[in-house]
Amino acid sequence: MFDSLSDRLSSTLRSIQGKAKLSEDNIKDTLREVRRALLDADVALPVVKSFVEQVKQRAVGTEVAKSLNPGQQFIKIVNDELTLVMGEANESLDLKATPPAVVLMAGLQGAGKTTSTAKLAKYLIEREKKKVMVVSADVYRPAAIKQLQTLAAEVDAIFHPSTADEKPVDIVTGAIDAARKTHADVLLVDTAGRLAVDDAMMAEIQALHAAVNPVETLFVIDAMIGQDAVNTAQAFNEALPLTGVILTKTDGDARGGAALSVRHVTGKPIKFIGAGEKVDALEPFHPDRIASRILGMGDMLTMIEEAERKLDKKKAEKLAKKVKKGKAFDLEDLRDQLQQMQNLGGIGGILDKMPGMGQVSQMAQNPEVTKNFKRMECIIDSMTPAERANPDLLNGSRKRRITMGSGTQIQDLNRLLKQHKQMAKMMKKMGKKGGMSNMMRGMGGMMPGQGGMPPGGKFPGGGGFPGL
Template sequence: MAFEGLAERLQGTLNKIRGKGKVSEADVKEMMREVRFALLEADVNFKVVKEFITSVKERAVGQEVLKSLTPGQQVIKVVNEELTALMGGEQSKIAVANKPPTIVMMAGLQGAGKTTTTAKLANHLRKKHNRKPLMVAADIYRPAAIKQLETLGKQLDIPVFSMGDQVSPVEITKNALAKAKEEHHDYVLIDTAGRLHVDEDLMKELDDIKALADPDEILLVVDAMTGQDAVNVAESFNERLGITGIVLTKLDGDTRGGAALSVKAVTGTPIKFAGMGEKVDALEPFYPDRMASRILGMGDVLTLIEKAQTNVDEAKAKELERKMRTNELTFDDFLEQLEQVKSMGPLDELLGMLPGAGKMKGMKNIQVDDKQLVHVEAIVKSMTKAEKQDPAIINSSRRRRIAKGSGTSVQEVNRLIKQFSEMKKMMKQMTGMQKGKGKKKGGFKLPFM
């Protein structure tokens, strides 16, 4: 996650105050000094940091906090609420025009991922909102931009309107809008040109497209990895175009994350979406409260549930539960579950959504290597049908054959078989606990139920 360094520092700072029975103004002052350093180090705008610290301090030293039964937790609650407010307070949804189509103008500099984000947004609108989008290839300057959008459109089975690179973007937009009305599209996403930097020619062209299309949304795509520069770019575009929303790309990268914490406060424009990977479905609505919780180590269970609902087959999950209860779990089931978990996203990101995961024993320094899953998958696929059904028959010669067939070592094969056996034992214990407590209120439940 983009905020990994910031999250670690903030959680470490807040943990010092969390369990205190009594908190003084001096404690709060010391904590806020460390929070200030953490935010500045994360490349958050210094004016934003100053205002944030002032707001938190004013609330945290109030009598209702310092004299409460759990002052440490109350201070953390204040930090969480102010962090949420800093990023926009509540989710800002994409506009819906009273009379279709809803016109969305996509803007941004080259390299921010604008064209890819246009396709991701079209895919999101179709899958999550059952819309019928039309993408418009109006970037006639960047080599292969039109081809890239057409390729993505073909991959997603979403139509792309293009007229080549010899027609003006304004003319392309005009014809695209006519086409959208004719074919009853309810969203039109215009992929406009970008530049390496903000210049007058770019802004004049965007002004002309805006004047013609009268867009319901002007979404600015900015690269979260550029830190404070992303905020400066957003400010420039906002002053000229009056942007209505921001899409932060590469928020899954190893970056300091200052852009996400600064951009709303500096521009007054909400972050509407976040790009969380390269796949066409790796675009998520931006929830300030959920992001604040993740930064503070409180997890993000709602997003985790939504990912599970989207990617996990309910019927298969129920069948898996039955097999776990009767101790019939096989390597085929294991492989199926592995595929479903992989489709939810990187494992370290999923673990980060679990409340308190960072404080769990052994979790803090865990490095989840998604490539390791490829090895696991190869090992299981190198087994015969009989071996997958009954791992007990896998003797030493079979293990050597499986290792050779999967391009792994015998040690890796041994380790997986042992882990699978231990997992089955653990699941048997868990289902036993559930059977004993299932009728009681608050009884133990399986993790995926």
């Protein structure tokens, strides 16, 4: 998400970064480009007008005039205002209620309510240590009930059964009673959607809301519907006392306008964003971190949190000890590193959160790069344990057997071995005294150019990344 907006804004703001003094004249062109970039990203016009006006007022005021570096101060102002538009800070769910705390999921059909219900259940079970029950009140789509039952089993949530011939209010009151008996902390209610906003749908969900009095009413909205997000958000906000928003399918929307519009329109915080179909693809929405990513300044905090949660600490410690003892970095270790990288969203997902790496991360998200990583894993899987531990064993006949087993070519295997050799050298340097500085020098050798990165952000080795 935000790829195109990030590209446009970061290149526009670079032109003003070195200015010794800012005035209305020299920020006029920059603000015009910022306005265009936001409109092209499907941000609602009232939001764009308000945002540009706020930036302009702060940029030509004393705040910038007294700054040692006006250009950088201007970028800080844009960053601050982006954060304000999206809600300043993350707002978590308010579940302080006599159990079960009822959370109502509302939205149009196809917005991703059922999947988001399961994702939220997993989030609450794993990160908040809650006992969660889920129930479907979508009596118009029996498949939705079955889907939620399947997903509930996958995320270890308690599923309360319902059928298409029951009334939604009866389903949910029955679920509340069952949740009390099983001592569930939270009850997530997946409601029926429609293809468009209509009176009957709104009347039904209003009656359901009045009957169950939820502690949270979350509006689930598809990030890809662009400007329509504003109209839908307004309709639901007028019909229901919303407490927050879940923005779904953000991985399929390169523009990101919905995220910058929904908060302004509803006045309600975006609490979570969903990026991907997997049940763990739901993250708390942090406006300050998202603003930083839009301006190409990375999001290291999220990356650290993901690493804490998703990386296999035992494998990491084992490799660290191995390197410290000066033992060889073998192909088994390389495969582990590739798998750990995939757990963090692949190299593109990692680079996307690193400052100044926006363009490189887009290169890394090229399907060909992902395919090359999987090919490398496949080649290593086709080796014997002895071959993984000692690549020097790989003679001509062994290479032919491995490539036939993995469906690859000899040149693919040779590229992998070259990549492994470079990494093994780096690891060896890390194990010696002054390891980190030695490793950085090694990386400088692998990646010529300023800061270890060659001109144009491309790595040697052909496929955009070393050895690929």
